[in-house]
Amino acid sequence: MAEKISEKIQKKKPKKLINMIFSQKTTIILLLALQLIFIFIIFQSFAVHYAYLHIVFSTVAIVLAIYILNSSENPAYKLAWIVPLVIVPIFTVVLYILLKNQFSTRKVRNLYAKKSANTRPFLKTNKQIMSYLHESEPDFYKLANYVDKSGGYPVCGNTEVTYFPLGEDKYKAMLEELQKAQEFIFMEYFIIDDGEMWREIVKILLEKAKAGVEVRLLYDGMGSQFTLPFRYKKKLTDQGVKCLVFNPFRPMLSTIQNNRDHRKILVIDGNVAFNGGVNIADEYINRKERFGHWKDTAVMLKGDGVWNFTMMFLQMWEVISGDKTEYNMYRPTVKNVVNNGYVIPYGDSPLDDENVGELVYMGMINNAKDYIYISTPYLIPDNEMLTVLGYAAKSGVDVRIITPEIPDKWYVSVITRSFYRDLETLGVKVYEYKGGFNHAKMFLSDDKSAVVGTINLDYRSLYLHFECATYMYKTSCIKDIKADFDDMFENRCHRITHDDINNRSFWSRFMSVILRTIAPLL
Missing domain, CATH: 3.30.870.10 (Endonuclease Chain A)
Known part of the structure; x- marks a missing residue:
């Protein structure tokens, strides 16, 4: 009997592998990868055989870098483009021009x-x-x-x-x-x-x-x-x-x-x-x-x-x-x-010039007098968010953030945990949700203001996605949100300590250095 079950399992494995290889998901990923590889190979080979093209593209890369620096985009986005412009100017110039000048985006x-x-x-x-x-x-x-x-x-x-x-x-x-x-x-x-x-x-x-x-x-x-x-x-x-x-x-x-x-x-x-x-x-x-x-x-x-x-x-x-x-x-x-x-x-739209989601969060942080509690599955704050969190904590506001202990995306977790030292230095207390994944996106302040919605504290939610949330002021359910936060802090979370931060693996530290540079593009 056991042998028959084993044979069935062995037969299913190749079938599962074949289905995965020929799946729609695999096809789309391969096609996207091939487009990137094609662009890279074509233009890099041109540069090798025609030196003057390398000079032309390098010059364009410098002009493009100056343009990006003077644009109204978030500073982190500027850095995420400028670094690859310096390392692989030809490929990045072509990719930037291709992505930033498209009829479909302007139409929507x-x-x-x-x-x-x-x-x-x-x-x-x-x-x-x-x-x-x-x-x-x-x-x-x-x-x-x-x-x-x-x-x-x-x-x-x-x-x-x-x-x-x-x-x-x-x-x-x-x-x-x-x-x-x-x-x-x-x-x-x-x-x-x-x-x-x-x-x-x-x-x-x-x-x-x-x-x-x-x-x-x-x-x-x-x-x-x-x-x-x-x-x-x-x-x-x-x-x-x-x-x-x-x-x-x-x-x-x-x-x-x-x-x-x-x-x-x-x-x-x-x-x-x-x-x-x-x-x-x-x-x-x-x-x-x-x-x-x-x-x-x-x-x-x-x-x-x-x-x-x-x-x-x-x-x-x-x-x-x-x-x-x-x-x-x-x-x-x-x-x-x-x-x-x-x-x-x-709601918040990525197609206008207003970062409503981020500015509502910042408004809550700036208006907090006693405490501001935050729950987010993805914590990749930009410089502006770090600044207001630090100001609140240093001015005497109890600032606490809950993130997941078990992440759904390893690379996001690596970036998130790389910010723990910055937050600790600013006086912000960080907690992780024990034994699970915390997907809740919530802000709570001073027993009177709260936000529950879809907006994470990362670049995708704050700048790239259509999002929505509910801001509540002095509603009776505020006490229920406060009770939930209190329960998480006391029973379901552990606070990140200085030792936890220092004990991060070499691999995690190394990857965070690389990933934080391109975090806005992930």
């Missing part, structure tokens, strides 16, 4: 800018709320005013917020609310994995679509590239679900491939919305173990604040589809929600 940028401008009248500022905040809450007023004017998302009252400390808690409430849907369901997610979690959700979606509920699904082309069956969009469309794929991933070198839809939004009937770090995959609700215990968080909104997420979804839907929507059809209809503090559901 223009479409998104136009759509944001056209929908702005539907996201009106509540002057009564702003007048009250101006008089009684000046710090929060300034932040709310910034998000409204720069991001286009107004502050809302009349909104109830529920906090979920784990993905499985959010999932349970999500299923309950989906079952109640009468008019429409909007879903926008970075990752949808065809596992138990999704199968339970899609069963409800198909039932609702059959019953006449409008169901729209939007997922990212990269995030779900290898987790859904081939031509899955058509399969759902044929069953009554309106489905779109954001920026389908193609094996072509293009800057637009960097701009992913990292948002997680669910809107039901315009009256209920979910937001947070939880994607649609079994590990997020701990039905499948990946990287130990998976810690993630989310919030549920009921009331006026849902409208910001509804418009955020429709903006993205129309940019992709080209459709036009009668927005007022999807407004909230429930008006008897208890006024429970204030919320600002907001």
Whole structure:
């Protein structure tokens, strides 16, 4: 019997290997690698045989470096390009010009800018709320005013917020609310994995679509590239679900491939919305173990604040589809929600000149008087973020950051841990989530302000991805977020010590020196 089982296992191994070699994922990676190798070989061989070309490209590299230095890009991005310009000028010049001058990127940028401008009248500022905040809450007023004017998302009252400390808690409430849907369901997610979690959700979606509920699904082309069956969009469309794929991933070198839809939004009937770090995959609700215990968080909104997420979804839907929507059809209809503090559901786009996600975080840090607690799976702060964290810590604010003990990406972990010494020097306390992967993206300050959403503390989230989050001010769920942080600090995390930092392996130190230089491009 044992011999037969062994034979079956041996037969499966070659089949699994063959499937992996000829998979769509492997094909795309190989095609991208071949493009890079082709560009490198062609232009390097030209330089070897034609010395004057080397001089020309070296001169162009110098001019390009000066141009990059004087651009408005983040200093870390400038360094990430200038270093390879010095080392391999010919290859980098060609790659930079190829990536920075593409019609597809300009087209999407223009479409998104136009759509944001056209929908702005539907996201009106509540002057009564702003007048009250101006008089009684000046710090929060300034932040709310910034998000409204720069991001286009107004502050809302009349909104109830529920906090979920784990993905499985959010999932349970999500299923309950989906079952109640009468008019429409909007879903926008970075990752949808065809596992138990999704199968339970899609069963409800198909039932609702059959019953006449409008169901729209939007997922990212990269995030779900290898987790859904081939031509899955058509399969759902044929069953009554309106489905779109954001920026389908193609094996072509293009800057637009960097701009992913990292948002997680669910809107039901315009009256209920979910937001947070939880994607649609079994590990997020701990039905499948990946990287130990998976810690993630989310919030549920009921009331006026849902409208910001509804418009955020429709903006993205129309940019992709080209459709036009009668927005007022999807407004909230429930008006008897208890006024429970204030919320600002907001989005951040990589296609404008506003780093809303980072500046909201910086605003919270600068306004903190007693403490600022941060949870993030990826900690790759730029110089500006390090500066404000250091200022807060040195001015007497208790600054704490939680990162994962078990990472999902080794290279990100190497870079993250390389910042521990910098943070320790600044007076920031760093903790790691024991025995698992902390995917929660949260800020909490002074028992009155909190953010839960999709925005990590790394370059991709802050500069390259479409993101969203919920800012809460004096909502009753703040106490639940504080209790969750306290529980993590006391029972689920260990604080990184000076000895931990000094005991990093030589390999980790060596790799961090290299990877930190190109961190903005990873």
